Amino acid sequence: MIGHKQNRDKNDIFNMPILGFMFKNQKFIMAVRIIVLSLFAYGVYLGFAIPEKENTFTAELFWGLFWSLFMVVTLSTFGRIFCGICPHGFVGKYLTKYGLQKEMPTWLKNPWWGLGLILIGWWAVTYSFPGFYRIPLVTALLFLSITVVAFVLYYVYKDMSYCKYVCPIGSVTKAYQRVSFTWLGSYKEDCSSCKTFDCATACPYNLKPFTFTHKNSMEDCSLCMECSSACDAIRFSIVKPSQSLYQKFKFDKIEVWTYILITAAISITMSFHHGLGRSAVAEAMPWSQTAGYFKNFVNFGSLDAIGLFAFIYALVTTIALVYAGMFVASKVLKAEFGKTFYTLGYAFAPLFIIGGLSHLLHSFFTHDYAEIANGFIYGFDLDAQEVKNLASRKEGWLKVFETFKYIAVIWAFIIMVKRINLFEAGKKAKTVAFFFASSLIIFYLFINLYRVYVVKTYGQGSHASHLRPVENHKHDCHQK
Numbered sequence: 035m036i037g038h039k040q041n042r043d044k045n046d047i048f049n050m051p052i053l054g055f056m057f058k059n060q061k062f063i064m065a066v067r068i069i070v071l072s073l074f075a076y077g078v079y080l081g082f083a084i085p086e087k088e089n090t091f092t093a094e095l096f097w098g099l100f101w102s103l104f105m106v107v108t109l110s111t112f113g114r115i116f117c118g119i120c121p122h123g124f125v126g127k128y129l130t131k132y133g134l135q136k137e138m139p140t141w142l143k144n145p146w147w148g149l150g151l152i153l154i155g156w157w158a159v160t161y162s163f164p165g166f167y168r169i170p171l172v173t174a175l176l177f178l179s180i181t182v183v184a185f186v187l188y189y190v191y192k193d194m195s196y197c198k199y200v201c202p203i204g205s206v207t208k209a210y211q212r213v214s215f216t217w218l219g220s221y222k223e224d225c226s227s228c229k230t231f232d233c234a235t236a237c238p239y240n241l242k243p244f245t246f247t248h249k250n251s252m253e254d255c256s257l258c259m260e261c262s263s264a265c266d267a268i269r270f271s272i273v274k275p276s277q278s279l280y281q282k283f284k285f286d287k288i289e290v291w292t293y294i295l296i297t298a299a300i301s302i303t304m305s306f307h308h309g310l311g312r313s314a315v316a317e318a319m320p321w322s323q324t325a326g327y328f329k330n331f332v333n334f335g336s337l338d339a340i341g342l343f344a345f346i347y348a349l350v351t352t353i354a355l356v357y358a359g360m361f362v363a364s365k366v367l368k369a370e371f372g373k374t375f376y377t378l379g380y381a382f383a384p385l386f387i388i389g390g391l392s393h394l395l396h397s398f399f400t401h402d403y404a405e406i407a408n409g410f411i412y413g414f415d416l417d418a419q420e421v422k423n424l425a426s427r428k429e430g431w432l433k434v435f436e437t438f439k440y441i442a443v444i445w446a447f448i449i450m451v452k453r454i455n456l457f458e459a460g461k462k463a464k465t466v467a468f469f470f471a472s473s474l475i476i477f478y479l480f481i482n483l484y485r486v487y488v489v490k491t492y493g494q495g496s497h498a499s500h501l502r503p504v505e506n507h508k509h510d511c512h513q514k
């Protein structure tokens with residue numbers, strides 16, 4: 035279909051003036067990738083060259099700009115474009131093409147690697163040793179190690195297997211791209227007469243984008259846009275946010291577990307550790323009590339026991355609630371437990387990715403914007419004045435960002451209603467099942483309301499210093 039002039043629908047981003055250029059023009063995309071790769075390499079280099087904390091560039095680049103800010107904002111809107119410009123995916127595409135093209139062994143072909151790495155390798159360490167990953171040398175070592183592993187795996191195995199199974203970010207971006215308002219697919223009329231399948235041939239991930247809409251799944255698509263330059267019948271459309279979640283599709287267990295575990299590891303743990311943890315009743319919280327109890331027997335050294343226990347409590351509570359709720363829901367719906375769990379679990383998708391915007395945007399105005407800008411001034415030795423915060427924490431209008439948490443809850447409820455309707459059951463059974471299956475959504479809402487109540491009733495704690503927030507979420511202790 036190369037050379038064929040495509041009539042594009044109005045909602046096709048490729049048909050739009052600025053966005054169309056940004057997503058379709060290969061020279062522009064290549065320029066962005068080269069800039070991102072150069073920044074990545076420079077950030078790692080500077081981490082080794084200036085390993086002390088005075089090097090603010092390395093930490094701000096990786097933990098301020100790339101991870102959290104860019105990833106969460108783009109993932110919840112345009113989808114997986116983080117992967118589209120990722121330096122690993124960019125270089126990996128060539129390594130895979132000219133590499134050994136072997137099949138990845140089954141034991142490695144397990145997306146739990148990626149999710150496990152992010153939970154244990156990142157969050158457990160982050161809560162246990164606040165500030166550890168923010169040391170420039172540690173950041174540089176971490177990203178250099180990931181790069182070496184990624185490049186070796188790209189070279190040895192075919193079809194970008196590193197992205198599909200091992201990359202910690204990949205598991206998260208794949209699951210959450212379902213919340214966005216974009217969809218990559220193709221113009222059916224053109225595909226039905228196609229004999230060349232140029233899009234599939236061009237795809238480094240060995241995907242067939244012309245099947246995405248029919249399957250209601252973009253599978254491992256990283257929005258690299260290789261297919262769109264190979265065939266003009268590829269479309270990148272603006273659709274209803276989280277549209278795919280309103281309809282049937284073959285569930286992917288890891289996606290549901292990503293929603294559950296990431297909500298527990300980030301949203302719930304943050305509410306425990308940094309929300310309630312800075313209130314006047316912080317010491318009465320179970321994780322503080324447990325840490326205090328174990329401190330009688332164990333010398334934790336520099337380990338933040340309260341942070342670690344808050345993380346463990348959040349994981350255990352979340353998993354138990356989801357299991358119990360889904361178990362009852364499956365009984366009420368008279369459906370198999372696994373089917374109920376994985377069909378309805380998709381409703382949890384907005385909790386972290388939309389709710390997280392609340393803190394992220396608040397931090398951007400009160401801290402991150404200035405810190406990222408000052409990090410760049412330092413990194414490139416720019417002759418510029420120190421950049422100030424865009425807003426002070428006391429400014430009332432910042433409260434508007436709090437609404438994202440409640441939007442996330444309403445959004446999750448709506449998806450739950452739509453997904454419960456995929457089951458054949460009576461209205462009464464569906465209503466009861468709705469409440470039980472929504473246990474995590476209700477808990478998320480409760481914990482946020484409870485935090486507000488506790489702070490209003492008992493006030494802020496005066497001892498929050500031991501709860502010094504962590505790395506890229508270092509400002510969480512400032513959340514309202």
Ligand code: SF4
Pocket residue numbers: 116117118120121122123124184196197198201202203204205207256
């Ligand atoms: S899956 Fe990971 S390595 Fe692959 S493009 Fe996405 S972030 Fe990069």
Ligand code: SF4
Pocket residue numbers: 218236237238239240241242243254255256257258259260261262
């Ligand atoms: S389907 Fe297209 S955009 Fe998606 S990974 Fe394959 S080539 Fe890239």
